[in-house]
Amino acid sequence: xxVEKILLYAALTGSLASLETAVAQATPDVIEEIVVVxxxxxxxxxxxxxxxxxxxxxxxKRSISIGDTLSKEPGIHSAQFGKTAGRPVIHGxxxxxxxxxxxxxxxxxxxxxxxxxxxxxxxxxxxRIEVLKGPSTLLYGSGAIGGVVDVHTGRIPHVVxxxxxxxxxxxxxxxxxxxxxxxxxxxxxxxxxxxHLDGTWKDGDEYEIPGxxxxxxxxxxxxxxxxxxxxxxxxxxLPGSQFDAKSYAGGASYIFDRGFFGVSVGKIxxxxxxxxxxxxxxxxEGSEEExxxxxxxKLEQTRTDLEFGLEDPFGPFTGLNIxxxxxxxxxxxxxPNGEVATDFxxxxxxxxxxxxxxxxxxTGVLGVQHTDREFSAVGEEAFVPPVDTRDTGLFWVAERNFxxxxxxxxxxxxxxxxxxxxxxxxxxxxYSASLGMVAPIADSWQFGLxxxxxxxxxxxxxxxxxxPHLVTNAFELGDPNLDxxxxxxxxxxxxxxxxxxxxxxxxxxTKFSDFIYEQATGAEEDGLPVFQFQQNDARFxxxxxxxxxxxxxxxxGSLKVRALADYxxxxxDVSGDDDVPRIPPxxxxxxxxxxxxxxxxxxxxxxxxxxxxxxxxELSTSDYDDLxxxxxxxxxxxxxxxxxxxxxxxxxxxxxxxxxxFIKDFAPAPxxxxxxxxxxxx
Numbered sequence: 179x180x181v182e183k184i185l186l187y188a189a190l191t192g193s194l195a196s197l198e199t200a201v202a203q204a205t206p207d208v209i210e211e212i213v214v215v216x217x218x219x220x221x222x223x224x225x226x227x228x229x230x231x232x233x234x235x236x237x238x239k240r241s242i243s244i245g246d247t248l249s250k251e252p253g254i255h256s257a258q259f260g261k262t263a264g265r266p267v268i269h270g271x272x273x274x275x276x277x278x279x280x281x282x283x284x285x286x287x288x289x290x291x292x293x294x295x296x297x298x299x300x301x302x303x304x305x306r307i308e309v310l311k312g313p314s315t316l317l318y319g320s321g322a323i324g325g326v327v328d329v330h331t332g333r334i335p336h337v338v339x340x341x342x343x344x345x346x347x348x349x350x351x352x353x354x355x356x357x358x359x360x361x362x363x364x365x366x367x368x369x370x371x372x373x374h375l376d377g378t379w380k381d382g383d384e385y386e387i388p389g390x391x392x393x394x395x396x397x398x399x400x401x402x403x404x405x406x407x408x409x410x411x412x413x414x415x416l417p418g419s420q421f422d423a424k425s426y427a428g429g430a431s432y433i434f435d436r437g438f439f440g441v442s443v444g445k446i447x448x449x450x451x452x453x454x455x456x457x458x459x460x461x462x463e464g465s466e467e468e469x470x471x472x473x474x475x476k477l478e479q480t481r482t483d484l485e486f487g488l489e490d491p492f493g494p495f496t497g498l499n500i501x502x503x504x505x506x507x508x509x510x511x512x513x514p515n516g517e518v519a520t521d522f523x524x525x526x527x528x529x530x531x532x533x534x535x536x537x538x539x540x541t542g543v544l545g546v547q548h549t550d551r552e553f554s555a556v557g558e559e560a561f562v563p564p565v566d567t568r569d570t571g572l573f574w575v576a577e578r579n580f581x582x583x584x585x586x587x588x589x590x591x592x593x594x595x596x597x598x599x600x601x602x603x604x605x606x607x608x609y610s611a612s613l614g615m616v617a618p619i620a621d622s623w624q625f626g627l628x629x630x631x632x633x634x635x636x637x638x639x640x641x642x643x644x645x646p647h648l649v650t651n652a653f654e655l656g657d658p659n660l661d662x663x664x665x666x667x668x669x670x671x672x673x674x675x676x677x678x679x680x681x682x683x684x685x686x687x688t689k690f691s692d693f694i695y696e697q698a699t700g701a702e703e704d705g706l707p708v709f710q711f712q713q714n715d716a717r718f719x720x721x722x723x724x725x726x727x728x729x730x731x732x733x734x735g736s737l738k739v740r741a742l743a744d745y746x747x748x749x750x751d752v753s754g755d756d757d758v759p760r761i762p763p764x765x766x767x768x769x770x771x772x773x774x775x776x777x778x779x780x781x782x783x784x785x786x787x788x789x790x791x792x793x794x795x796e797l798s799t800s801d802y803d804d805l806x807x808x809x810x811x812x813x814x815x816x817x818x819x820x821x822x823x824x825x826x827x828x829x830x831x832x833x834x835x836x837x838x839x840f841i842k843d844f845a846p847a848p849x850x851x852x853x854x855x856x857x858x859x860x
Contacts, residue, residue, distance in 0.1 A: 226310060226311070226312050226314075226614065226626070226628050226669065226671070227253070227310075227311040227312055227669065227671050227682075227684040227686075227722065228308065228309060228310050228311065229251050229252075229254070229308070229309040229311065230306065230307070230308050230309075231247075231248070231251075231304075231306070231307040231308075231309075232305070232306040232307070234778075236304065236306070236307060237821075237857065238780075238808060238810075238825075240301045240302055240304075241301060242261050242262055242301075242359075242380065242382075242421070243256070243258075243261070243262060243263060243264040243296065243297065243301070244264070244265075244266065244278065244297050244299055244301050244307075244327065244329065245257060245258060245264030245265050245266045245267075245297070246258065246261075246264050247301040247307070248266050248307070248309065248327065249264075249266075250742075250767075250782075250784065251309070251742075252682075252684075252722040252723060252724045252742045252743070252744045253268060253269055253311050253684070253720070253722035253744045253746075254266055254267070254268055254309065254311070255267040255268075255762045255836065255838045256836065256838065256839075257272050257273075257293055257760075257836075257838045257839055257840070258836050258838070258839045258845075258847060259293045259294045259452075259453075259454075259839065259840065259841060259845070260294075260416070260418065260419045260421075260450065260451065260452070260453045260841075260845060261355070261382065261385055261419055261421060261450075261848065262296050262421045262423070262448070262450040263289070263293065263294055263295060263296040263297075263450070264296075264297075265278065265289055265290075265293070265297055266278065266309075266325075266327050267762065267838045268309070268311050268312075268324050268325035268327075269311060269312065269324060269325065269686065269688075269718065269720055269722075269746055270718055270720065270746040270748050270758070270761045270762060271323070271324030271325070271718070272324070272760070272838065273290055274290045274321050274634070274637045274639075274640075275321065275322070275323045275324030275325075275634065276322070276324050276325050276326070276327065277314070277318045277319065277321050277322040277325075277326045277327070278297055278299065278326075278327045278329075279318070279326065279327065279328045279329065280299050280329050280331060280481075280483075280503070281328075281329070281330055281331055281333070281334070281483065281485075281501070281503075282328060282501055282530060283483065283501055283502075283503035283528050283530065284503070284526075284528050284549060285297055285298050285299055285505075286298075286481070286503060286505035286507065286524065286526040286527070286528060286549075286551070287479065287505070287507050287524060288507065288509070288522055288524050288553065290637060290639065291522070291553075291555075291562060291639050292639075292647065292649070292650065293650060293839070293840040293841075294452050294454075294475065294649045294650065294840075295475075295509070295522075296448065296450070296475075296477065298446055298477070298479050298481075298505075298507065299329050300361075300378045300423075300425050300446075301329070302348070302359065302361040302378045302380075303331050303333075303361065303363070303376050303378060303425065303427070304329045304330065304331060305330050305331060305332045306329075306330040307327065307328070307329050307330070308326075308327075308328045308330070309325065309326070309327050309328075310325055310326040310328075311325050311684070311722070312324075312325055312628070312630075312667060312669050312686060313325075313610070313612070313630050313632045313665060313667050313688075314326040315590060315608075315610040315630075315632040315633075315634070316573050316575050316588040316589070316590045316610050316611075316612055316630075317545070317573055317575065317588075317590075318547075319547060319549070319569060319571055319592060320569070320571070320592050320594065320606075320608040320610070320632070320633060320634040320635050321634060321635075321637070323632050323633075323634045323663065323665055331376070331427070331442075332365070332374055333374050333376070333427050333428075333429035333442035333444065333483065334374075334429045334431055334440035334441065334442050334483060334484075334485045335365070335367065335372035335373065335374055335429065335430070335431045335433075335438075335440060336431065336433070336438055336440075336487065337372065337433060337438075338367040338368070338369070338370065338371070338372045338433050339365050339366065339367050339372060341365075341366075341817075342366055342367070342368065343364065343365075343366045344364075344365050344366070344860060345362070345363045345364035345365055345859075345860060346362070346363050346857060346858060346859040346860065347360070347361070347362045347363075347857075347858050348360065348361045348362075348855065348856070348857040348858075349361075349855055349856060350823075350853055350854065350855025350856075351853065351854050351855065352382060352851060352852075352853050353851060353852040353853070354382075354385050354386050354848050354849065354850070354851035354852075355382030355383050355384070355385045355386075355419075355420075355848075356382065356383050357380065357381055357382025357383065357421075358379075358380065358381060358382075359378070359379070359380040359855075360378065360379045360380070361376070361377070361378045361379075362375075362376065362377050362378075363375070363376040364376070370432055370433050370434060371430065371431070371432055371433070372430065372431050372433060372440075373428070373429065373430040373431075374427075374428065374429045374430070374442070375427070375428045376425075376426075376427050376428075377424070377425060377426045377427070378423070378424065378425045379423075379424050380421070380422075380423050380424075381420075381421060381422040381423070382420060382421050382422075383420050384415045384416055384417060384418070384419045384420050384451070385415065385416055385419045385848040385849075386414060386415050386416075386848065386849045386850075387413075387414065387415060387416050387833070387846050387847075387848065387849050388831045388832065388833050388846075388849040388850070389413060389833050389846070390411050390412065390413045391411070391412040391413070391416055391417070391453075391844060391845065391846070392411060392412070392843065392844060393797065393799075393835060393842065393843040393844075393846075394800070395797040395798055395799075395800075395843065396797060396843040396844075397411075399797065416453050416845055416846070416848075417451070417453060417471070417472050418451035418452050418453035418454065418471075418472025418473070419451055419453045419845070420450065420451045421448070421449070421450035421451070422448070422449050422450070423446070423447070423448035423449070423450070424446070424447045424448070425444065425445065425446045425447075425448075426444065426445050427442060427443065427444035427445070428442065428443060428444075429441060429442030429443070429483075430442075431485075436488055436489045436490065437486070437487045437488035437489055437498075438485075438486070438487050439484075439485070439486045439487075440484070440485050440486075441482070441483065441484050441485075442482070442483045443480070443481070443482050443483075444479075444480070444481045444482075444483075445479070445480050445481075446477065446478070446479040446481075447477070447478055448475075448476070448477040448478075449474060449475070449476045449477070450474070450475055450477075451472050451473075451474055451475075452472055452473045452474065452475055452511070452649050453472060453841065453844065453845045454472075454649055454650070454651065454841040454844045454845055470514055471514035472514065473511055473512060473513055473514060473519065473649070474511070474512045475509055475510070475511050475512070476509060476510045476512060477507075477508075477509040478507075478508050478509070479505065479506065479507045479508070480505075480506045481503065481504065481505045481506075482503070482504045482505075483501070483502065483503045483504075484501070484502045485499070485500070485501045485502075486498075486499070486500045486501075487499050487500075491533070494535050494536075494537045495533045495534060495535050496534045496535060496536050497532075497533070497534035498531075498532070498533055498534075499530075499531070499532045499534075500529075500530070500531045500532075501529070501530045501531075502527065502528070502529050502530075503527060503528050504526075504527045505524070505525070505526050505527065506525055507522075507523070507524040507525070507526070508521070508522065508523045508524075509521075509522050510522075511557070511559060511649075518557065519557050519558050519559055520555055520556065520557030520558060520559040520560055521555070521556045521557055522553075522554070522555045523552075523553070523554045523555075524551065524552070524553050524554075525551075525552045526549065526550060526551040526552065526553075527549070527550050528547070528548065528549040528550075529546075529547070529548050529549075530545065530546075530547050531545060531546050531547075532544070532545040533545065539578050539579070540576045540577070540578050541576065541577050541578075542574065542575050542576030542577060542588075543573075543574070543575055543576075544573075544574050545572070545573050545574075546570075546571070546572055546573075547569075547570070547571045547573070548568070548569070548570045548571075549567075549568070549569040549570075550566075550567075550568050551565075551566065551567040551568075551569075552564075552566050553565050553566070553567070553638065558646075559645070559646065559647060559648060559649070560645065561643050561644065561645030561646065561647045561654050562638060562639050562642055562643050562644075562645075562656075563598050563599050563600055563601075563642050563644075564598070564599040565596055565597065565598045565599070565638040565642060566596075566597040567594070567595070567596050567597070567637075567638060568593075568594070568595045568597075569592065569593070569594045569595075569635075570592065570593050571590055571591065571592035571593075571608075572590065572591055572592075573588065573589070573590040574588055574589050574590075575587070575588030575612075576588065582617060582618075583615050583616060583617035583618075584615065584616045584617070585613075585614075585615055586612070586613070586614040586615065586616070586628070587611075587612060587613045587614070588610075588611070588612050589610070589611050590608075590609070590610040590611075591607070591608070591609055591610075592607070592608040592609075592610075592635075593605070593606070593607055593608075594606040594607075594608065594635035596638050596641060596642075598638065598641075598642050601642070601658065604641060604658065606635035606636070606662055607662075608632075608633040608634065608635055608662060609631070609633055610630070610631065610632040610633065611630065611631050611632075612628060612629070612630035612631075613628070613629055613630070614626065614627060614628030614629070614630075615627055615628075622674055622675050622676045623672070623673070623674050624672075624673045624674075624675075625670070625671070625672055625673075626670065626671040626672075626673070627668075627669070627670050627671075628667075628668075628669050629666075629667070629668050630666075630667050631664070631665070631666050631667075632664070632665050632667070633662045633663065633664045633665075634662065634663040634664075634665075634694075635662055636660040636661075636662075636663065636694055636711075639654075639656065640656055640657070640660055640694050640696075640711045641656045641657065641658050641660055641711075642656045642658065643655060643656035643711065644656060646703070646704045646706055647706075648706070650840045650841065651706060651707070651841070651844070652698075652706055652707060652708075652709040653702075653703040653704055653706040653707065653708045653709065654696070654709050654711075655708060655709070655710045655711065656711050657710070657711050657712060657713075660692075660694060660711065660713055661692050661713065662692065663690060663691075663692050663693055663694050663713070664690065664691040664692060665688050665689065665690050665691075665693075666688070666689050667686065667687070667688040667689075668686065668687055668688075669684060669685065669686035669687075670684070670685050670686075671683070671684045672684075677728075678727065678728050679725065679726060679727040679728065680725065680726050681723075681724065681725035681726075682722075682723075682724050682725075683721070683722070683723050684721065684722045684723075685720070685721045686718075686719070686720055686721075687717070687718070687719045688717070688718040688719075689715070689716075689717050690715060690716040690717070690718070691715055692713040692714070692715070693713060693714060693715060693716035693750070693758075694711060694712070694713055695711070695712065695713075695714075695716075695750075695758060695759060696709050696710070696711050696712075696759065697709065697710065697712065697759055697793055697794060697795065698793070698794055698795025698796070699795075700794065700795065707795060709795075714750045714751055714752050715750070715751035716748060716749065716750045716751060716758060717748070717749055717751070718746060718747070718748045718758075719746070719747050719748075720744070720745055720746035720747065721743075721744065721745055722742075722743075722744045723741070723742060723743045723744070724740075724741070724742045725740065725741050725742075726738055726739070726740045727739045727740070734774055734775045735772070735773045735774040735775050736772075736773050737770070737771070737772050737773075738770070738771045738773075739768070739769070739770050739771075740768070740769045740770075740771070740782075741766075741767065741768050741769070742766065742767050742784075743764075743765065743766035743767070744762075744764075744765060744766075745764045745765075746761060746762065747761075747791075748761045755793060755794050757791045757792055757793045757796075758793065759792075759793040759796055760796070760837060760838050760839075760840070761789070761791065761837065761838075762789070762836075762837055762838050763786060763787040763788060763789035763799070763801075763837055764786075764787040765784060765785060765786040765787060766784075766785055767782060767783055767784035767785065767804075768782075768783050769781060769782035769783065775812075776811060776812055776813070777809065777810070777811055777812075778808075778809070778810045778812070779807075779808070779809040779810075780807065780808050780809075781805075781806070781807045782804075782805070782806045782807075783803065783804070783805050784803070784804040784805075784806075785801070785802075785803050785804075786801060786802050786803075786804065786834070787801050788800050788801040789837040797843055799835045799836075799837045799842060800833070800835070802832040802833060802834045802835075803830055803832050804827075804828055804830075804832065804834065805828070805829040805830050806825065806826060806827045806828070806829065807825065807826045807829065808823065808824070808825040808826075809823065809824055809825075810822065810823035810824075811823075817860065818858065818859060818860040819858075819859050820856065820857070820858050821856065821857040821858075821859075822855075822856050823854070823855050823856070823857070824852070824853065824854045824855075825852070825853045825854075826850070826851070826852050826853075827848070827850070827851040827852075827853070828847070828848065828849055828850050828851060829850060830850075831849050831850040833846050833849075834846055834847040835847070
């Protein structure tokens, strides 16, 4: 575990050269990987539940969206909106409570504003994805009350690579959408300079579904309410689920004896349909006619990052890291007739500065974080007014090793200010504190316990929303009188890491004061159901389980079995219906993997239970099974390798509706899908 600590410190101070040389020599067939651990207290094992995807495991799980890439990890789901958009949901918490980052800086997009807005990170550029499950507000701001997803891209190199030129290229074909995805990456360097280039290109038609687009539950409700005209029901495909996206990025660094300085620039151009079956209306000569087809979302983003790392900067401090991200984001929601309905803009920047120290038996980090966001939405679906938001925080986290356990702790204080265009400013002060311990309890066994208190300032969408949002079939109303959301969390994690098997079990209970949620009121406005942001106390209780067992091993390979399960129960402190909206149901799964060194084959089965614990205005979802299989062949060629792979997803062609999705009753997940591809690494 001490190696992990060294990796972390090196990542923050730019001293990874010797470590990466060793990694490159040990694994010549892999694109050079710069390891960045998101949490600064991972040397002896986090008391907090966490998950890391990298290497072959990440390659197998990459998908179009970051939410879908992580959606089968224990405790993690996706708020899927078609195929392209989908933010992660961790322990039943989503939206602004999950902070999604690119290289420790927020994505700075508008994916929190609405479920149909995609996260502006392409999983195909990720070298490593780390997830912290549970409150992570100490390091990453009041919004991270549910967890953190950090995608490391390697766009700012920290060392000069051993090879003058290395990289890879991948291409895959998807039978369900007739879609193609390609990705390429190059790394190089000479002298004191290192550089990086990457690009992705992906497209797909409307995806196929096994039955009707509209759920049986919604159809039965409409029949019971006698809703008028009979329309031809869509079956076999999901209208508005097509996509076409490109991304390009380049970065370079100057590396010197004690550190580095680097810069990267990335560009995204994306266009995707907005499924859901809710046509926009356009007025013509005093009458209203429903436009045929689905609207499109056209996204453009330019992001610039700068990073400076210095080892032993001054005094007792062992490392200094400063990171700045600047984002220019815009997207247009376009009617089927080609007219621009709404124009969203987000000009934002975020700065992080961290000082690492090691003194008086304590190791830790002191830091400051500031985010500045200028958001505007103009047009017929501008349900949120223009708002400028500033979020500043000071934090300290530390660790001390004792003879029988390790102690972790930290504090943070933050200030959030919203400045809406047409109403008074709102100020919030947030506080967070955490205390945790990690202790070995037997050979290969480890127990972690963490207690934390955190507070979250309401985001502008929760405060100021006031208007129709046709894509989510809702008239959304904020509440400018919302207070801070506060949470007290207790989580325990038991880990076993042996030669034959390993397992992780995490249980948690989180009690919220003034929990903010959006719920149907039963009223209608402009022909849409009204959804109101409101506050009440709430309690979340859950468990995640993951285990891997090596049932057979031989000279050139092995046979492994894996299992997972997760469950969360969430209740509001109200009389009557106390269910929190969009909480994922119980699920459990089993998988087997055969590895001969050259050939790897796996089969995975996942059962997702029905969810009938629903809030007012919310419909239940039926249970479903998910069967997937994958086979890959790795062919080495000197210092290069060629990987050929084929995969099948939803092989039973079950109708799958994710209860975490805002449009689950209009847009099921894709049906049976076959995928083939090739990956060349050099």
